[in-house]
Amino acid sequence: MSYPWPEAGTPLEQVATPMPVIDEDRMAANIARVQAYCDQHGKAFRPHIKTHKIAAVARQQVDAGAVGINCQKVTEAEVFADAGFDDILITYNILGSAKLSRLKALNARIARLAVVADSEVTVAGLASTFEAGRPLTVLVECDTGARRCGVQTPEAAVALAEQIASVAGLRFGGIMTYPAVGGAAEVEAFLARTMMLLSQKGIDCPVRSSGGSPDLFAAHLVPSATEHRAGTYVYNDRSMVRAGHCTADDLAMHVLATVVSRPAADRAVLDCGSKALTSDLLGFTDYGAIDGFEGARIVSLSEEHAVVDLSECTKPFPQIGTMVKVVPNHTCVVTNLFDRMVFHRNGRVTRVENVDARGAVW
Amino acid sequence: MSYPWPEAGTPLEQVATPMPVIDEDRMAANIARVQAYCDQHGKAFRPHIKTHKIAAVARQQVDAGAVGINCQKVTEAEVFADAGFDDILITYNILGSAKLSRLKALNARIARLAVVADSEVTVAGLASTFEAGRPLTVLVECDTGARRCGVQTPEAAVALAEQIASVAGLRFGGIMTYPAVGGAAEVEAFLARTMMLLSQKGIDCPVRSSGGSPDLFAAHLVPSATEHRAGTYVYNDRSMVRAGHCTADDLAMHVLATVVSRPAADRAVLDCGSKALTSDLLGFTDYGAIDGFEGARIVSLSEEHAVVDLSECTKPFPQIGTMVKVVPNHTCVVTNLFDRMVFHRNGRVTRVENVDARGAVW
CATH class of the missing domain: 2.40.37.20 (D-serine dehydratase-like domain)
Incomplete structure (x- = not known):
């Protein structure tokens, strides 16, 4: 064009x-403010690239202290891997041989790749693709109230975690949720109970990833979460002003x-x-x-x-x-x-x- | 990507x-059906490329009998001019020196280019850009009830037509409207009165262009219109089924x-x-x-x-x-x-x- x-x-x-158009100073201040908040509360911060989709902006976020980036699709992750990003979480159920085969190629070339799964079907597809020599990290997606994807109960999360942990080509990496706005208490309850049940089974749950921009500054109300993901905060918009964010x-x-x-x-x-x-x-x-x-x-x-x-x-x-x-x-x-x-x-x-x-x- | x-x-x-995905046979049938309807009622048909944005599809529409194409923006028209289309109506107020200068370059390289205007400001910008050696055809956009752009009365349409006709670098090409759904009677009344007033002034009004997909098959209820523009009909969608189109x-x-x-x-x-x-x-x-x-x-x-x-x-x-x-x-x-x-x-x-x-x- x-x-x-x-x-x-x-x-x-x-x-x-x-x-x-993007105001450089406001964007830089948004990046710094959110990173400082997460640092203050001991949360890893993983920005979602969906808001900017620009490698140079993601680089500013990582330079400010982000642990890595969050993508939604395999093609997005490929773009950012090509730009040198080596810690990517894809918060999506990856299904079908074409996507799985590209996911495998991606996993072979970056240091840390993880995906999520909320069903046995998704885990089975991943299990048939990855091998012990180069395993893929998989988090269980949990529905803590947003009513989108995710297993419905801590018990279901544990069952799926056990399935993942039983596969040589997969590593259970933890649990992930995209919560409802204002849902910090529900998120904490779900995460804490899942961790307790996993602990009873002797399954390690290193990452507990929560997210969302409207509730970003309530992330400290979810002590069980180790990291927070957010996208919109980098530019902000009318809905973020309304949310008081x-x-x-x-x-x-x-x-x-x-x-x-x-x-x-x-x-x-x-x-x-x-x-x-x-x-x-x-x-x-x-x-x-x-x-x-x-x-x-x-x-x-x-x-x-x-x-x-x-x-x-x-x-x-x-x-x-x-x-x-x-x-x-x-x-x-x-x-x-x-x-x-x-x-x-x-x-x-x-x-x-x-x-x-x-x-x-x- | x-x-x-x-x-x-x-x-x-x-x-x-x-x-x-697009079903070739259904698309071809949609193109043929609408062209046959317009042929039957003596209307020129000018498809709006916004629905497909693909030169090869526009070629099918012109091969079926369309008089030319309808674009909304200068960059769209450039893309289709590059693909060999030489009769383009841009149904938009083109403003500002950058767009006007590209519009002038476009007018110099295709056989028939026309734009619309609904204000003295728009006409003044066009007037300061085009010259008698290569004039631009301008239609007056009329608001016949859709409440988007357009002059509000036949009298205002005539006043703007007179302004256009008085400029050496512009040619008054006629009148254009994007009507409200179900507004055939209002369109006809507006067009007929404008034509009558123009005729009294001795101003020729060769093109009377109406449009829209939901009401496409009511185009024959607007006898004063010489052409109809429509985009959505080529693929159709859920809103077209609801409209009975x-x-x-x-x-x-x-x-x-x-x-x-x-x-x-x-x-x-x-x-x-x-x-x-x-x-x-x-x-x-x-x-x-x-x-x-x-x-x-x-x-x-x-x-x-x-x-x-x-x-x-x-x-x-x-x-x-x-x-x-x-x-x-x-x-x-x-x-x-x-x-x-x-x-x-x-x-x-x-x-x-x-x-x-x-x-x-x-």
């Missing part, structure tokens, strides 16, 4: 819209957009449609906040248009051709729509990075 | 998931997905998250239909997971590792998430096409 990517030094006002001053991502139409007194149209913002609502009733124009509501999106209802906007809204800054509801999905990401400091572009793992769904 | 794209001849069951047998796109978890009796998890389906609801309360499993509802998406509520599913749902076919709510946005698209016939892959204009938001 022949996008006019800006040179370093370009003023933000000259960046082609629609375009998400950060303030507007911690928002590193904005989507630059241009007013392309002012068809009626109560309506403006921006050039950031669902191909720039996505339709993720995350509980909001509109599709993003327009910086500095609180009453202006993005009430509908089509692929290339964002329709803004101005009826509650008390301040004069910008005219056609003017740039505005939109705070997306959900930053991770915006990243996935762009081939590259523009970074800036003090109003000028610092660098343009390839979104290395964009679209890596496999 | 190192995706394992399938070779021609590969059975669909072996395609790596998640992956949207097509039946389930006309659905050319399915998203192949794999069951990756069966954590509880009433829950399954698929590997087609928002990075495969997007969060577009289009009025539905769930994120897609699972072919053959009517009561199974995709109740939530995260980037890589689709959580399926099985509590109303009377049929046994597939086990972990099994492939299912999902009918997306909205086909166009799925296309935009994948670098390539897989086509098939009789259960086997026929070709893999680059999604040439993926991500072209500029």
